[in-house]
Amino acid sequence: MKAREIYELMVSMGIDADPRGRNEVESLLSKKSKDFEEMKVEQKAEFDQEALKNPYSDTRFLAGDLDRDVKRILVGVDIEVGEVLLADRLGQKGQPIDLIIAHHPEGKALSALHDVMHMQEDLLAQLGVPINVAEGLLSSRISEVKRGLAPLNHNRAVDAARLLGLSMMCVHTPADNQVQTFLTKKIEEKKPTKVSEILKLLKEIPEYKAAADMGSGPTLFTGRPEGRCGKVMVDMTGGTSGSEDAYGKLSQAGVGTIVGMHMGEKHRKEAEKNHINVVIAGHMASDSLGMNLLLDALEARGVEIITCAGLIRVSRNAK
Numbered sequence: 001m002k003a004r005e006i007y008e009l010m011v012s013m014g015i016d017a018d019p020r021g022r023n024e025v026e027s028l029l030s031k032k033s034k035d036f037e038e039m040k041v042e043q044k045a046e047f048d049q050e051a052l053k054n055p056y057s058d059t060r061f062l063a064g065d066l067d068r069d070v071k072r073i074l075v076g077v078d079i080e081v082g083e084v085l086l087a088d089r090l091g092q093k094g095q096p097i098d099l100i101i102a103h104h105p106e107g108k109a110l111s112a113l114h115d116v117m118h119m120q121e122d123l124l125a126q127l128g129v130p131i132n133v134a135e136g137l138l139s140s141r142i143s144e145v146k147r148g149l150a151p152l153n154h155n156r157a158v159d160a161a162r163l164l165g166l167s168m169m170c171v172h173t174p175a176d177n178q179v180q181t182f183l184t185k186k187i188e189e190k191k192p193t194k195v196s197e198i199l200k201l202l203k204e205i206p207e208y209k210a211a212a213d214m215g216s217g218p219t220l221f222t223g224r225p226e227g228r229c230g231k232v233m234v235d236m237t238g239g240t241s242g243s244e245d246a247y248g249k250l251s252q253a254g255v256g257t258i259v260g261m262h263m264g265e266k267h268r269k270e271a272e273k274n275h276i277n278v279v280i281a282g283h284m285a286s287d288s289l290g291m292n293l294l295l296d297a298l299e300a301r302g303v304e305i306i307t308c309a310g311l312i313r314v315s316r317n318a319k
Contacts, residue, residue, distance in 0.1 A: 010294050062170060064166060083100070100166055103175055116173050176290050180237040193229060195223055195257060217285070244264075256277060259281060284311075
């Protein structure tokens with residue numbers, strides 16, 4: 001495959017798994033194109049035109065040649081300078097790496113991570129939170145995340161890849177959409193009634209079982225194992241953690257249990273205060289699951305996959 005084909009495939013698969021639906025995402029892209037046409041010349045010069053085709057600001061091709069043939073890739077949850085050097089070393093040892101794929105965003109995808117958080121507004125609305133309330137809750141949080149990202153050294157790993165002549169991309173929300181949709185379907189199929197049944201369900205999934213064996217498996221942050229689930233919210237996509245003020249509104253909308261990747265202490269306390277059960281599936285395991293569902297499509301097309309940096313590789317392709 002060409003690097004371009006891999007990039008475009010992963011974006012397309014992300015749209016297919018987007019909880020808002022492909023039609024809604026394509027409608028948003030169409031609106032963005034119209035807005036672009038109405039911009040002034042100086043605004044167009046600064047606009048990232050990749051956003052007209054790719055709705056996920058945290059997913060970008062970052063370094064190298066899009067037309068490069070790719071036979072072997074190195075994939076990790078986090079790709080920093082050390083992993084870029086690892087890719088170079090593997091090449092020296094006779095395993096040339098044609099493309100490095102990070103899950104967590106780097107470079108310009110990291111600096112624009114906050115923009116993808118707007119999808120959380122629609123996800124809250126799907127659960128019964130009025131859209132105007134959802135937008136109000138996310139507004140200040142998105143601004144907070146944007147300010148927090150501003151001083152970071154976004155390009156360290158990207159610069160290392162460029163200097164070593166390596167191609168690099170990152171795939172964040174498309175992978176998170178995969179795990180969001182996968183777990184939502186699992187929960188809808190199994191119809192758990194107690195929190196303990198959600199924990200059991202998760203531990204039956206290979207990535208979570210492997211994480212549990214390493215001491216970082218699914219765990220209960222608030223609530224009781226014997227407690228009833230109520231309406232279950234799967235919270236696996238949308239860039240990063242949303243507003244801690246959302247839990248009161250979610251409780252009012254009937255959400256009884258949240259299944260998430262990770263949760264900070266302030267958010268946990270708000271969930272607990274509003275009597276919402278919180279099941280944390282695990283960060284690396286959840287990211288691995290999402291990436292694996294994308295990587296299977298590459299493996300099926302003959303691309304060799306080498307994993308590093310916390311990615312638990314599980315193939316679902318028929319042997």
